[in-house]
Amino acid sequence: QHHQATRKIIYQEFFLYQWRLQAALKQHETEPGIQIHYDNDQLKTWISHLPYELTQAQKQVVNEICRDLMAQHPMRRMVQGDVGSGKTLVAFLAILASLSGGFQSALMAPTEILAKQHAQSFNQLFASMGMEAALLTSAMTAKAKQAVLDGLANGQIQVVIGTHALIQETVQFKQLGLVIIDEQHRFGVGQRQALVDKNDKIAVNLLQMTATPIPRSLAMTLYGEMHVSTIDQLPKGRQPITTHWLKEDQLEELEDHVAQELEAGHQVYYVLPLIESSEHLEQIENVLEVAERLADRFPNFKVDVLHGQLNKEEQEAVMDRFKQNQVQILVATTMVEVGVDVPNATIMVIQSAERFGLAQLHQLRGRVGRSQLASYCYLIGSPTTEQGKERLKIMVDHQDGFLISREDLKIRGMGDLMGRSQSGLPEFHYANLIEDEKILTVARKDVQDLLKHPERLSEAEWQALNQWSQTQAIEV
Template sequence: MKSLADPVAALKGVGPKSAVALNKLGINTVGDLLLEYPFRYDDFAVRKLSEISDQEKVTLKGTVASEAVLTRFGRKKSRLNFRLLVDHDVIMVTFFNQPYLAQKVETGKEMAVYGKWDAKRQRLAGMKILFNEGANDLAGVYRSSKDIKQTTVKKLVKQAYDGYKDVLTDIIPEETRCKFRLLPRKVMIHDMHFPEDQRTANAARRSAIFDEFFCFQVKMQFVRKVKHKEQGIKIVYDNSQLKLFISSLPFELTDAQKKVVNEICSDMHRDIHMNRLLQGDVGSGKTVVAAIALYAAVTAGFQAALMAPTEILAQQHAEKLDHLFSKFNVNVALLTGSTASRTKTRRELLRHLNDGQIDIVVGTHALIQDDVAFKKLGLVITDEQHRFGVNQRQKFKDKGITPDVLAMTATPIPRTLAITLYGEMDVSTINELPKGRLPIETVWLREKQLNEAITFLKKQLSLGAQAYVISPLIEESEMMDLKNAEEIFAKLKKQLEPAYHVGLLHGRMKGSEKNEIMTDFKNKKFDILVSTTVIEVGVDVSNATMMLILDADRFGLAQLHQLRGRVGRGKKQSYCFLIADPKNEYGVARMKVMAETNDGFVIAQKDLELRGQGDILGNKQSGVPDFRVGDPVTDLRILQAAQQEASEIINDSEFTRKSSNKGLINYLRYELDKGISFD
């Protein structure tokens, strides 16, 4: 019996090599192949010369007015020329490296040629001769590779549709299809691959975008529903102790912090599994919120763990928590790669973790190693969670018996992406900065104005402040004319020492070296720290009020915002100077956005608009879905409609009993076959 789950090797002509080539394109099954839609269409409809524009790809039809002239040059290179009478005009047609077409060109024969029109030379750069023009004016163009040709992909798509069209069933319920005027799935897939005209292709594409978003969202909503039913740990924390801890803080929580603390504590207190994301802008106070959640777990008799992406950040978290819990009976430990190198220390730490003497452990990915065991783990927190792969986060979670999960990120996600990325999570957002924080003044200067920035830097240093100078490279590169950290370090030492001390930090240093330099900078042994982006995440030196970013146009918006967030962490006015000579409008736009706003959510939305969703987080494992036809930015309204509809259908108490949901339930069984009950 045929099934869309059949491997592509089930199709005629797909041998082992072709199967591997298709697999590399993400096409493993017949179903995958049918959803491998064209990324564009070539329009082979015959056009008139009077209608076309310069450099436009068109099909022209006429009579061959001269013999074909074939010229060979170089190794396997050739040029084929002939004249074509189109209406009353004679144009030159040229084909490169297709010498076999010469025998197809006959004087007086009518012919249609597809190619790129050069209006100035009245010449058509031929791409193909159409021998059955008009049979299908629109032809899909598919992804291909050096291992599998596009023509092969097209033939396989046709074979797959012809052979499997009868097993194509609707996933989207009929009521929803009628509501949004969507095509039945079989029609949609046919018209995406073999449209009669542009209008047909557009209608199919609209349905395909909704279908893609809807299928993704129903999975997210269903997983979320299942997780909410999962039996979790009921963390009955000591509310009076928690209030006492909060009142001991040297500052009052912002309204946004209070709101998210209530959301997190409410989740922890229930006997369902917490799966919550805490997102907040740089410096918004997420660590304090995490500390409250950690302490809540400890007062209930549980252990808690916090995993950070770098040793510097893990050490900083451990020191901060140690300080916050100094008046409370909480044992905080640090486990990183450096700890692992000290066998005796590590063995002792693991023993205390296993017997419950350690209440809170902070660490890097060293926390997920096999020999790390807890006595009673109740809460796991991942900081900058998008920097950890899906498998790493799962392994961390598996250290306990369904511990509550809190993921934190300082990379603000616009609602556009939050819908797609975190559909299965509850999201808490800190959208205000702590009281007394002054917005960072950001100035964009051209390269020739660098001395102005240096003068301002010296003034800040004379007032007792510290500064960061950021370079995109560690050492000089012959390929790219960028400022490099070692050269800048040498120049600033020459310019400013002995009056001011300069330090250097970069990613090639050992963890112990980085920690020592950051500690020295924090203790004011250095006035200036020349660094690469290794200081991008989490580094907290409240006396640093000045940042100078060289070749700023080489950084992404999100990265610039993270870097800028290393200053402005105290109560003094802070400054960020962007030195850049952007080469295009995109670069200019990014510099202007940085100078105009400090709001990370505004910056993230602008970044999304400028770059698109594919690269916003940089890491494939972050969970960003790879949509084939839909774009969460340009198709936001369809995305929101699909998300709303998916949520209503999945959360309907009659979901499994409605016959109209049969196709959707079958789809979920196939996609989420992990022993999930649909009862």
């Protein structure tokens, strides 16, 4: 009896929450949006000129996006994929589709390093096909910035990639059709909306991307007011990253392997945890100390440091040197966590690994293994708790980001993984998103069925449901 009653309460919480999300999505789908009649043959030709083949998962997601662009209502799609699964390429192809239909596109990234990298990658891939992306960041000179602003306003610039500099009032578009937000959880809701609102005449198409893969059923709950696409395949030729867990006293074994990789012409990341701000100076000393030790140990190779005390220009310069292989060992705080792409780097060392969450460890590990080269991740840590030991063991045993995030959710809970303030995650009184996933799936399907067959409910029931779902005691 008690079990049945509990299930009923959990189901009710999920049902009302799902009702609210899905009713919003349905409502959204009645809004007029920018219809982009892209040139399918042109897009296929561009894809055939790419230096590599798309995975099946990438093809499917590109198709889903293209269907959305053609629809009469604005696209609201979330693309989630494991580290290195090729989300950025999918975003680029969405931009090309928009381009072929005569519309401008804007891609917003959370850091200058990432924005710059995206712009370089886009231009390397598509310059030969006669396409170019402009870069817009706050670090640019006033003159360079003005040239981009003019080009966007008069329509001569069709593609812009930038940081939150894109949401400033001075940025105006002639005909914006597509907005892409990379690492969407790094931006506030208001910042994301500000870019979408750049076209004040009619709703633009919005594509958001996240590299924190979560199980699909949870993604559909978390991003319930959006359609979710999942890229769950890695490009051909990628090898699993061999992961080792070492104690502090086993560093000699690690350094021998680092020496081998350096001699082979490869590069190394050495990451230290971000320490509380009160210990900030101590951390910088720590980074410099480790860099000095590595410089002594590997005198024939160049060591450089990357940390939060450097200004943006210095950070950019360090990353550029590493990308050009002028620096072989990069000692850094977690600033290299997301998106930085240096295919020649084959070793990731993470010091005090027990201080990191699983999702973060997986992100950091994903900075290597970005080419056909065999790659390695070394977790250095002496966790004192069972939970800490369990985390490092999961990393050694598993490569699949979806599985890792599920384990992380069990250990830390959804709010900690996604960042509660950014995720808009509900606090249920009885229901648990992880443990009660089966009930959640049933509730979501029931809501879908009812919204598809509105005749099953009376007018009074519709009104009651809408009122309940709005007043339901779910704190977001």
